Amino acid sequence: MVASVFSIYVRTVHRIWRQVKNSGMHVDVSHKRTGNCGRKRIQIDLTQFLEIPLRQWTTLDSLACSINMNKTTLFRRLKSGAIRRHSNAIKPILKEENKRSRFQFCISMLDESSIPQDPIFKGMYNIVHIDEKWFYMTKKI
Structure with a gap:
């Protein structure tokens, strides 16, 4: 009856019931796919940045070329906060x-x-x- 009310399979109801029975009344019954599916992120070794001369850090394009990585991957890491920008002479941070x-x-x-x-x-x-x-x-x- 519960399976028909929520439009789910009977096996799903059995699984949730078994989880609650085994571990108590406070059980997270949401799906486990969040954050666990999709393409995995390319890992960036931050020690690579220290080996690159500063003159090659001027643009994202030159930095991506020097660490042999796509510019879009580097840009996504910049937007996510894994790496951050710093000011330079061309675009200084203004007071x-x-x-x-x-x-x-x-x-x-x-x-x-x-x-x-x-x-x-x-x-x-x-x-x-x-x-x-x-x-x-x-x-x-």
Whole structure:
């Protein structure tokens, strides 16, 4: 009767009944498949990272190539929290003061005559930004 009410097999009811009878009244009768099925994760040996020179850690692509692993596998480990990013010279972690100064610079580039209605940036045809260290920072290895 219980099997027909819950639309399960009679053997399942027998199994659950036997579990409760053998171990007491508080028994977890949920299925055991959660976390135990599907493709198993590729293990990453974290000591490999210590053997790689720092110049090859610049991008996920170069890091994946140097430890001979797929970039997507490395990216999934990054998203799951197994490995973490660190700041570098190209994309530094900004403090509040740096964020404010960058915001003030962006506001100063707005054309003052267009601010109330439709803000437009200045043409900046007379400004050249050159910093050659950026050309030599990331080298694809």
